[in-house]
Amino acid sequence: MSAPDAPPAHATHAARPLSDALLDPSCVHCGFCLPACPTYSVLQTEMDSPRGRLQLIEGLGTGRIEPTPQVVAHLDACLLCRACETACPSGVAFGERMEDARAAWHDAPRPLGRRLVERMLTRVVAAPPFVQRMLLGVGARLLALGDGLAAPFPLPARVRTAFALARQFDPRREPELVEGFVAMPRGRARLRVGLLLGCVQRHLFDDVNAATARLLVRAGCEVVIVRGQGCCGALASHAGQRESARSLARKLVAACDAAGPLDRIVSNAAGCGAALHGYPHLLPDDAEAADFAARTVDALELLDELGLPPARRAVPRRAVYHDACHHAHAQGLRAAPRRLLEAIPGLELLPLPDSERCCGSAGIYNLLEPRTADALLDDKLSRLHATGADTVLAANPGCLLHLRAGLLRARLPIEALHPLLLLDAAHRVLLDDEGEALLDADHAEDASA
Amino acid sequence: MTPRDPLDRLLDSFAARLGAEAVVRDAGRLHVYAGDGSPMHDALPRAVVFPRDTADVAAIVRACADARVPFVARGAGTGLSGGATALDGGIVLALNRMDRVLAVDPVDRTATLEPGVRNLAVSEAAAEHGLFYAPDPSSQAVCTVGGNVAHNSGGPHTLKHGVTVNHVLGLTLVQPDGHVVRVGDGACGYDLLALLTGSEGTLGIVTEVTVRLLRRPETVVTLLAAFDSIEAASEATSAVIAAGIVPAALEMLDAEVVTALRAAFGFEFPGGAQALLLVECDGVLPGMDEELADVSTLLREHGALSLRAAHDDAERAEIWTARKKAFGALGRIARHYYTQDGVIPRTRLPEMLRRVREVAARRGLRVANVFHAGDGNLHPCILFDSDDDKTKRNVLEAGAEILRHCVELGGSLTGEHGVGVEKREWMSTLYAPDDLAVMARLRDALDPSGLCNPKKVLPLGAGCGELSALGRRAAL
Ligand SMILES: Cc1cc2nc3c(=O)[nH]c(=O)nc-3n(C[C@H](O)[C@H](O)[C@H](O)COP(=O)(O)OP(=O)(O)OC[C@H]3O[C@@H](n4cnc5c(N)ncnc54)[C@H](O)[C@@H]3O)c2cc1C
Ligand code: SF4
Ligand code: SF4
Numbered sequence: 043m044s045a046p047d048a049p050p051a052h053a054t055h056a057a058r059p060l061s062d063a064l065l066d067p068s069c070v071h072c073g074f075c076l077p078a079c080p081t082y083s084v085l086q087t088e089m090d091s092p093r094g095r096l097q098l099i100e101g102l103g104t105g106r107i108e109p110t111p112q113v114v115a116h117l118d119a120c121l122l123c124r125a126c127e128t129a130c131p132s133g134v135a136f137g138e139r140m141e142d143a144r145a146a147w148h149d150a151p152r153p154l155g156r157r158l159v160e161r162m163l164t165r166v167v168a169a170p171p172f173v174q175r176m177l178l179g180v181g182a183r184l185l186a187l188g189d190g191l192a193a194p195f196p197l198p199a200r201v202r203t204a205f206a207l208a209r210q211f212d213p214r215r216e217p218e219l220v221e222g223f224v225a226m227p228r229g230r231a232r233l234r235v236g237l238l239l240g241c242v243q244r245h246l247f248d249d250v251n252a253a254t255a256r257l258l259v260r261a262g263c264e265v266v267i268v269r270g271q272g273c274c275g276a277l278a279s280h281a282g283q284r285e286s287a288r289s290l291a292r293k294l295v296a297a298c299d300a301a302g303p304l305d306r307i308v309s310n311a312a313g314c315g316a317a318l319h320g321y322p323h324l325l326p327d328d329a330e331a332a333d334f335a336a337r338t339v340d341a342l343e344l345l346d347e348l349g350l351p352p353a354r355r356a357v358p359r360r361a362v363y364h365d366a367c368h369h370a371h372a373q374g375l376r377a378a379p380r381r382l383l384e385a386i387p388g389l390e391l392l393p394l395p396d397s398e399r400c401c402g403s404a405g406i407y408n409l410l411e412p413r414t415a416d417a418l419l420d421d422k423l424s425r426l427h428a429t430g431a432d433t434v435l436a437a438n439p440g441c442l443l444h445l446r447a448g449l450l451r452a453r454l455p456i457e458a459l460h461p462l463l464l465l466d467a468a469h470r471v472l473l474d475d476e477g478e479a480l481l482d483a484d485h486a487e488d489a490s491a
Numbered sequence: 492m493t494p495r496d497p498l499d500r501l502l503d504s505f506a507a508r509l510g511a512e513a514v515v516r517d518a519g520r521l522h523v524y525a526g527d528g529s530p531m532h533d534a535l536p537r538a539v540v541f542p543r544d545t546a547d548v549a550a551i552v553r554a555c556a557d558a559r560v561p562f563v564a565r566g567a568g569t570g571l572s573g574g575a576t577a578l579d580g581g582i583v584l585a586l587n588r589m590d591r592v593l594a595v596d597p598v599d600r601t602a603t604l605e606p607g608v609r610n611l612a613v614s615e616a617a618a619e620h621g622l623f624y625a626p627d628p629s630s631q632a633v634c635t636v637g638g639n640v641a642h643n644s645g646g647p648h649t650l651k652h653g654v655t656v657n658h659v660l661g662l663t664l665v666q667p668d669g670h671v672v673r674v675g676d677g678a679c680g681y682d683l684l685a686l687l688t689g690s691e692g693t694l695g696i697v698t699e700v701t702v703r704l705l706r707r708p709e710t711v712v713t714l715l716a717a718f719d720s721i722e723a724a725s726e727a728t729s730a731v732i733a734a735g736i737v738p739a740a741l742e743m744l745d746a747e748v749v750t751a752l753r754a755a756f757g758f759e760f761p762g763g764a765q766a767l768l769l770v771e772c773d774g775v776l777p778g779m780d781e782e783l784a785d786v787s788t789l790l791r792e793h794g795a796l797s798l799r800a801a802h803d804d805a806e807r808a809e810i811w812t813a814r815k816k817a818f819g820a821l822g823r824i825a826r827h828y829y830t831q832d833g834v835i836p837r838t839r840l841p842e843m844l845r846r847v848r849e850v851a852a853r854r855g856l857r858v859a860n861v862f863h864a865g866d867g868n869l870h871p872c873i874l875f876d877s878d879d880d881k882t883k884r885n886v887l888e889a890g891a892e893i894l895r896h897c898v899e900l901g902g903s904l905t906g907e908h909g910v911g912v913e914k915r916e917w918m919s920t921l922y923a924p925d926d927l928a929v930m931a932r933l934r935d936a937l938d939p940s941g942l943c944n945p946k947k948v949l950p951l952g953a954g955c956g957e958l959s960a961l962g963r964r965a966a967l
Binding site: 076087088106130 | 530
């Protein structure tokens with residue numbers, strides 16, 4: 043009910059048929075989510091807070107407000123980091139509501155640049171892996187060429203960073219893992235698991251996938267690299283391209299189905315894992331998708347659950363753990379990764395203040411909203427720097443790229459790595475030139491057993 | 492709106508001063524600033540502006556006064572009485588960007604703050620000196636010190652440490668005509684600090700606050716006692732206070748609230764219990780065991796089914812998070828809640844709670860109770876699920892009835908959430924016309940144009956003019 047002075051609040055714009063969740067007003071406006079929201083802290087308007095965005099969504103849903111460019115910009119400025127869900131005592135499923143809203147107002151007016159970038163990238167992630175490799179190859183060559191040509195000229199820091207970052211990757215390198223590959227543990231397998239390679243991860247961080255497979259085998263799993271897996275649909279979903287997200291999801295579920303009985307479906311990128319858990323919302327009334335979602339698990343969580351034999355060697359580093367948003371806030375995954383890391387001999391795990399605050403990467407957010415993304419990155423970097431760590435661990439390719447770009451630009455001598463790489467470094471068997479196992483003296487018996 | 496509209500020109504001038512981004516004027520986005528933490532009151536402002544400092548606030552207020560445009564300050568919008576809503580087509584000054592801790596003085600134990608600093612951030616800034624800021628509203632992680640001053644906010648620890656007014660030492664105020672004055676700082680003469688604290692943003696906009704900091708207590712022990720009825724818990728509360736013990740906090744939670752907390756935080760309720768008392772004792776180590784023993788004995792004597800003490804910080808933090816987020820967690824068991832904020836003499840608690848239950852039962856409504864039992868500050872939260880006007884009317888009327896019972900039992904309309912829009916018409920049940928007239932004259936004197944947060948606190952029925960006329964007659 044409005045106060046007597048309020049203007050009439052009847053619907054003036056076309057309301058859209060929305061899912062109940064979108065209009066579910068279980069937000070009680072308490073505001074506890076405000077200080078938790080990274081965009082509210084940077085942009086400092088309530089339209090850029092969770093409570094405000096929910097009000098915009100509700101207003102749009104009831105037709106009380108119009109999807110003007112100004113209004114839609116605030117929906118787009120959301121990172122979908124879901125920190126608000128952690129803070130919300132009322133249990134508002136913010137992520138789902140925001141994805142619903144972006145899908146419902148997908149056709150609302152948006153800046154052309156954003157539309158183009160969004161469309162291009164979501165197409166690329168949906169393309170077959172060999173096409174992606176080709177595109178990446180071309181991209182890398184262009185960047186290298188640009189780097190060479192532009193060397194004598196003063197360039198904006200952002201461009202220089204892009205060049206420097208590109209130099210860290212070699213698109214011609216052959217991937218270690220190929221689809222269809224099956225790795226068996228010694229003895230009877232405890233679980234048969236499907237490993238998802240991820241659309242970004244498989245090209246840029248293939249070493250993480252190989253490390254994941256080795257660790258899962260060491261924990262006693264038969265690991266199947268599911269054939270024809272493609273992308274999980276997370277980026278499309280975040281961008282409001284619901285139909286393409288759905289078809290990617292269906293394709294993935296079918297691909298895993300075709301791989302024979304899988305006890306678990308394992309992902310090692312926080313963003314993918316969160317998207318997989320969200321399939322029941324993306325594909326309502328699809329029993330197969332629900333069953334699939336129930337079997338998905340993050341690699342770190344599964345390794346923690348199964349347990350690993352003692353490490354083979356020490357990894358002497360001073361590291362901090364940055365909680366990827368889609369681990370901490372979307373999957374409630376906080377303790378397991380730390381437990382695994384703490385078991386690595388020689389690794390000193392330092393506390394990182396505000397470790398659960400978004401670094402600004404958020405899928406392709408850093409490309410679409412660079413100012414906000416950079417503000418969050420700067421904040422993260424200064425906290426990283428203050429810890430005195432030499433390594434920052436983040437379990438998401440987006441975070442790793444974004445952090446690396448920031449570290450390069452700020453010239454900080456800190457390495458950004460996936461935690462599974464360190465874990466693998468402590469556990470893997472190294473081979474010498476003759477193919478003989480090179481073992482750390484202390485742990486020799488274990489490996490030869 | 493034509494370009495010649497004077498309001499447009501006014502807003503253009505604000506945009507020129509603050510930057511275009513700091514002036515919101517499109518209906519879509521203004522929707523977000525229509526309401527606060529209350530589900531009952533909203534009004535679309537005509538614009539929202541984001542000043543950065545006192546000079547900005549003064550310039551905006553002066554321009555509004557010249558253009559005769561009403562204005563209202565907004566902190567975090569967690570108010571529960573519609574205080575930050577812009578009535579009469581006013582503009583909102585959102586102060587959240589004025590969020591600097593200007594100084595912390597560990598020797599004098601004071602902090603000087605901009606109004607948009609969050610309550611909890613004050614204690615965080617003071618922590619390195621072993622100090623803290625005592626008034627701790629449950630919304631403290633969010634609400635601002637400006638809002639706290641406006642509502643004279645309290646919190647669970649008010650029982651021992653007092654409310655905001657007991658901790659504010661000085662204020663900078665932009666008066667409704669744009670003049671900037673400094674108030675307090677140990678001055679003699681009229682106690683303007685006391686007048687301004689609790690004035691709900693109707694006498695000007697606070698742009699700087701100096702507060703007192705306290706030393707952190709040496710030890711803190713938190714007890715959780717379960718009772719088989721809310722009446723038994725109320726009796727126990729009275730017994731503790733009657734014994735001359737002043738715990739740091741004494742909070743009551745009923746079964747509905749615990750259901751919500753279980754859903755939100757996995758908070759467990761001992762079996763068979765219908766009410767929980769949260770009792771915190773703090774102070775110096777010697778004497779602590781004695782006080783604890785006394786409290787425990789009293790609680791047991793008055794029917795405590797079980798008693799659990801949280802000794803370490805982690806466990807304490809868990810209990811307090813649950814307590815402080817209790818309002819928010821009500822979203823787990825209902826779509827909306829409407830909380831009342833009555834105060835009653837502590838001895839009447841059992842009687843009052845019975846009356847609340849009767850009101851709710853008669854109207855077919857559910858009520859959840861979570862409140863500051865130690866000060867007799869009640870927060871019956873009426874739960875409802877539908878948005879239709881009939882339901883809302885029923886809920887509002889139930890709230891009004893509950894308040895009437897508070898007044899009947901010798902209590903007051905609000906302990907800490909303010910009068911705002913919500914309870915302005917109820918003021919006449921508590922005050923005689925002459926009493927209200929004094930307030931109206933005071934307001935007239937400090938805000939002659941009536942543009943500063945209009946239509947709040949004082950009843951509309953008898954407009955300010957009439958009230959002051961009444962008052963003048965009374966004074967003759
Ligand atoms: C979950 C929850 C729990 C709560 N618990 C408590 C509690 O335990 N104790 C308690 O006392 N209250 C409580 N409240 C109520 C509320 O949080 C307080 O009233 C708080 O002080 C409001 O601060 P705010 O910054 O949100 O102010 P707002 O809601 O933005 O504004 C409140 C009023 O203050 C005025 N105002 C704001 N800033 C200024 C300024 N700088 N100068 C002049 N006027 C100003 C506004 O005009 C308005 O009238 C609770 C609210 C919620 C949602
Ligand atoms: S914390 Fe949850 S209930 Fe509270 S305002 Fe935010 S979304 Fe709404
Ligand atoms: S998802 Fe993240 S950015 Fe979006 S509203 Fe929630 S906290 Fe803010």
